[in-house]
Amino acid sequence: MPGAAARAAESERALVKKAREIAKIAAAHAEEVDADARFPREAFDALKRERLLGIMIPRELGGEGASVACVSEICSVLAQGCASTGMIYSMHQIKTSSLTEHCLDDEWMRGFMRACADEQLLLASATTEGGGVGGDMRQSICGVERDGDDFALVKEGCLISYGAQADAILITSRRTPDAPASDQVMAVMRADQYRLEKTGAWNTMGMRGTCSDNFTFEGRAPARQIIATPFAEISAQSMLPYAHLLWASVWHGVASDAVARSEAFVRAEARKRPGATPPSALRLAELLTKQQQMKALVVAGIDRYERARSDADELTSIGFGVAMNAIKLSASQGVCEIVQAAFLICGILGYRNDSPYSLARAMRDALSSPIMINNDRILGNVSNLLAVYKHDASLLR
Structure with missing residues (x-):
């Protein structure tokens, strides 16, 4: 009987094989995605269908427990067909890493990770901000407003890649409105818990399919959805x-x-x-x-x-x-x-x-x-x- 390492390696080879087939789909639509600056929906429909979005989630929570090397290879393979598809996939997995590396001891977060694997949720990031902060993730102007067991958050000037297509967003802010700009937390919010108001369009020279539009983010959710790790x-x-x-x-x-x-x-x-x-x-x-x-x-x-x-x-x-x-x-x-x-x-x-x-x-x-x-x-x-x-x-x- 093959050992655990051999079985894991065989499983990851199968994941990469699926990605190579999806890269062909991405390549077939790459010119249109670039020309129209539209989301590469055909590739991501295939990624969801083949269950490649939740592969970093641990096996006990329904994922594949894929290694960094495996995910890196899939990012590269997808980018060979369509760079925007590869970039979106990488950003999704970067957000997944925040959960798998820091939230395995939290009951709500474990349940959310199960949902990520079961429903093949696409995760996006809201770390950029207006008011002079821009892409500096170490700073934030907005802050978490506590209301009993819930919290509310308004974040303006966010450039959120594929924000309109995401199933959930991981968003950063100050721990409280009065906290220092560098004292930040990250919260998980599903699409039915926030509203995005588009304030600017993505009209760039390259990476057009990432659909990185500007938004004002307004959301409300239970406070347990704030990740405990700073x-x-x-x-x-x-x-x-x-x-x-x-x-x-x-x-x-x-x-x-x-x-x-x-x-x-x-x-x-x-x-x-x-x-x-x-x-x-x-x-x-x-x-x-x-x-x-x-x-x-x-x-x-x-x-x-x-x-x-x-x-x-x-x-x-x-x-x-x-x-x-x-x-x-x-x-x-x-x-x-x-x-x-x-x-x-x-x-x-x-x-x-x-x-x-x-x-x-x-x-x-x-x-x-x-x-x-x-x-x-x-x-x-x-x-x-x-x-x-x-x-x-x-x-x-």
Whole structure:
């Protein structure tokens, strides 16, 4: 009889196999999703049907207990078909991690996780905010208003990706209206517990299918739906590593699709002149090296997180935070370099929108990566740590 590890590995291979079939569905609609800036409903109908939304939920609560490596691979696979689909899936799983890493001892949260697995709920995030806070998750203007056993919350200027399509939203705010801006909590609210008023449309160059419109959020729910763990701990111990690793996996998927189109172009050129190596083959060799570097970066990051996830001190250490930030920064820059290099290989056929080697959508989506969480702000945060942090050059961690 196979051991537990072997059974888990076989289960995860089956999940990835399903994702590869869904990526074909995503790819078939990717151009329309991008052109119309609409939610990739066909892909997410398939993800729900194949029960891939709740895979991080523990098995005892109805999920698959999937590893970070498995979820990262699925993010990459989906992004190879449609970057918006991969990005939405990654953001959903980042929110799921807040539950699985911090809420397993809470009765209501365990019940909600069962619902996530049973009903294949799509989770969204409301951490951005107006009033000058923007995308800085460490700050908030709004605060929880307590009313007996319930709480109410109004949050303005939220940019909520796929907010109108989500089944539940995990939202952050100050613990109380008078609490310091950094003293935040995160609450879980289902769609029937809040109202979204759209205040701005998502009209961007890339990642258009994420439907990241602006909203004013107004909600009311029982206070037990506020996660007990302070948001600062959730952010440091799960959101930061999951966000950087899963987003890097999405960008790896975008880069891999660009490389695949470049490979197809070079093979087509080689068939035109049997026995002669196409001039673009040398650039392709260089491109594959860049892709391998990006892959190694993501894989090493996943391995480091898996080894650190049970050690709260390591997860909150300066060195770990710097390492995770470095992965996000390197991957977001690397995908742009890879797609641009692919353009040089495919030439005008990569530039054309009506070509099988078209890289236009890949470039638009890739260019979003350095600005999604603002690379300059991350570099600023890291620079503030350098006075007290000594870089560890060891290859053993």
